[in-house]
Amino acid sequence: MILYIGFSLTSHKLHAHILCRTYKHCAPVIVTHNKAIIYQFINPKSIVPIQIRKQDLERLKSFGWIFIKYKSNILQRDILKIHAMTCVQFTKQVCHIKNIYIQTPDALLRYLK
Numbered sequence: 001m002i003l004y005i006g007f008s009l010t011s012h013k014l015h016a017h018i019l020c021r022t023y024k025h026c027a028p029v030i031v032t033h034n035k036a037i038i039y040q041f042i043n044p045k046s047i048v049p050i051q052i053r054k055q056d057l058e059r060l061k062s063f064g065w066i067f068i069k070y071k072s073n074i075l076q077r078d079i080l081k082i083h084a085m086t087c088v089q090f091t092k093q094v095c096h097i098k099n100i101y102i103q104t105p106d107a108l109l110r111y112l113k
Contacts, residue, residue, distance in 0.1 A: 003072050004029040004057075005091060005112060006038065007105050009064035023105035026087050028079070028094040029057070029067065039079055039094070041087040047080055068112045070095055 011024035030037050031054060038050045057067060072095050084090035088108055092099075102108050 002031045003070045003074060003095070004031060004067040005070050005095065005108070006060070006065050006067050007109055020104045021106050023066075023109060026091045026105040026108055028091050030074075030079075031057075039090075041084070041090045044083065044085050047082070047090065049080070066109075068109065070112060072096060 006027050006029050007023040008025040008027075009023060011020075013024075025041075027041065028039050030039075034054050036052050036054050036057060038052060040048045040050055042048055057065075061067070074094055074096075079094055082090055082093045084093055086103075088103060088105055091108060092102060097108075097111070099111060102111055
Protein backbone atom coordinates (compact mmCIF):
# COMPACT_ATOMS: atom_id res chain seq x y z
CA MET A 1 0.00 0.00 0.00
CA ILE A 2 1.45 3.32 -1.13
CA LEU A 3 0.14 6.71 -0.05
CA TYR A 4 0.26 9.64 -2.46
CA ILE A 5 -0.91 13.19 -1.82
CA GLY A 6 -2.56 14.73 -4.87
CA PHE A 7 -2.73 18.48 -5.49
CA SER A 8 -5.16 20.05 -7.95
CA LEU A 9 -5.15 23.42 -9.68
CA THR A 10 -8.96 23.70 -9.59
CA SER A 11 -11.70 23.59 -6.97
CA HIS A 12 -15.38 24.42 -6.91
CA LYS A 13 -15.09 26.03 -3.46
CA LEU A 14 -15.17 29.83 -3.42
CA HIS A 15 -12.90 30.20 -0.38
CA ALA A 16 -10.25 28.06 -2.10
CA HIS A 17 -10.10 30.53 -4.99
CA ILE A 18 -9.73 33.43 -2.55
CA LEU A 19 -7.25 31.95 -0.04
CA CYS A 20 -5.13 29.54 -2.08
CA ARG A 21 -2.55 30.69 -4.60
CA THR A 22 -1.54 27.95 -7.02
CA TYR A 23 -3.03 24.70 -5.82
CA LYS A 24 -6.66 24.87 -4.71
CA HIS A 25 -7.30 21.34 -3.45
CA CYS A 26 -5.48 18.33 -2.03
CA ALA A 27 -6.49 14.72 -1.47
CA PRO A 28 -4.84 11.55 -0.19
CA VAL A 29 -4.58 8.67 -2.68
CA ILE A 30 -3.97 5.08 -1.59
CA VAL A 31 -2.58 2.79 -4.28
CA THR A 32 -2.67 -1.01 -3.99
CA HIS A 33 -1.69 -3.20 -6.95
CA ASN A 34 -3.59 -1.76 -9.97
CA LYS A 35 -6.28 0.03 -7.96
CA ALA A 36 -6.25 3.46 -6.38
CA ILE A 37 -8.67 5.19 -4.03
CA ILE A 38 -8.87 8.98 -3.88
CA TYR A 39 -10.42 10.21 -0.64
CA GLN A 40 -12.23 13.33 -1.81
CA PHE A 41 -13.07 15.90 0.88
CA ILE A 42 -16.50 17.37 0.05
CA ASN A 43 -17.44 19.06 3.32
CA PRO A 44 -16.73 18.46 7.04
CA LYS A 45 -19.30 15.67 7.21
CA SER A 46 -18.68 14.08 3.83
CA ILE A 47 -15.57 12.28 2.62
CA VAL A 48 -16.11 10.25 -0.53
CA PRO A 49 -13.76 7.40 -1.53
CA ILE A 50 -13.45 7.30 -5.34
CA GLN A 51 -12.03 4.12 -6.85
CA ILE A 52 -9.90 4.55 -9.96
CA ARG A 53 -7.29 2.54 -11.82
CA LYS A 54 -3.61 3.24 -11.36
CA GLN A 55 -3.45 4.39 -15.01
CA ASP A 56 -6.03 7.10 -14.28
CA LEU A 57 -3.45 8.89 -12.13
CA GLU A 58 -1.56 9.69 -15.34
CA ARG A 59 -4.77 11.08 -16.82
CA LEU A 60 -5.25 13.29 -13.76
CA LYS A 61 -1.69 14.59 -14.20
CA SER A 62 -2.64 15.83 -17.66
CA PHE A 63 -5.41 17.89 -16.02
CA GLY A 64 -2.97 19.67 -13.71
CA TRP A 65 -2.80 17.32 -10.72
CA ILE A 66 0.56 16.49 -9.18
CA PHE A 67 1.22 13.57 -6.84
CA ILE A 68 3.79 13.38 -4.03
CA LYS A 69 4.69 10.01 -2.54
CA TYR A 70 4.41 9.98 1.26
CA LYS A 71 5.52 7.30 3.71
CA SER A 72 2.88 6.74 6.37
CA ASN A 73 1.28 3.90 8.24
CA ILE A 74 -2.43 4.45 7.77
CA LEU A 75 -5.34 2.06 7.93
CA GLN A 76 -8.01 2.60 5.30
CA ARG A 77 -10.83 2.05 7.77
CA ASP A 78 -9.58 4.98 9.89
CA ILE A 79 -9.68 7.50 7.04
CA LEU A 80 -13.46 7.78 6.85
CA LYS A 81 -13.64 8.51 10.61
CA ILE A 82 -11.51 11.67 10.37
CA HIS A 83 -13.30 14.94 11.16
CA ALA A 84 -11.76 18.02 9.54
CA MET A 85 -12.93 21.41 8.32
CA THR A 86 -10.80 21.66 5.14
CA CYS A 87 -9.15 19.35 2.65
CA VAL A 88 -5.73 20.36 4.02
CA GLN A 89 -6.68 19.47 7.60
CA PHE A 90 -8.08 16.16 6.37
CA THR A 91 -4.90 15.34 4.44
CA LYS A 92 -2.69 16.37 7.37
CA GLN A 93 -4.59 14.01 9.67
CA VAL A 94 -4.24 11.15 7.18
CA CYS A 95 -0.47 11.79 7.03
CA HIS A 96 -0.14 12.39 10.81
CA ILE A 97 1.27 15.90 10.28
CA LYS A 98 0.79 18.18 13.29
CA ASN A 99 2.28 21.43 11.98
CA ILE A 100 -0.31 24.18 12.65
CA TYR A 101 1.28 26.57 10.15
CA ILE A 102 0.19 24.42 7.20
CA GLN A 103 -3.23 25.79 6.19
CA THR A 104 -3.22 25.81 2.37
CA PRO A 105 -2.40 23.18 -0.26
CA ASP A 106 0.63 25.24 -1.32
CA ALA A 107 2.03 25.17 2.24
CA LEU A 108 1.42 21.42 2.47
CA LEU A 109 3.21 20.89 -0.85
CA ARG A 110 6.21 22.92 0.34
CA TYR A 111 6.31 20.88 3.57
CA LEU A 112 6.22 17.57 1.70
CA LYS A 113 8.94 18.56 -0.77
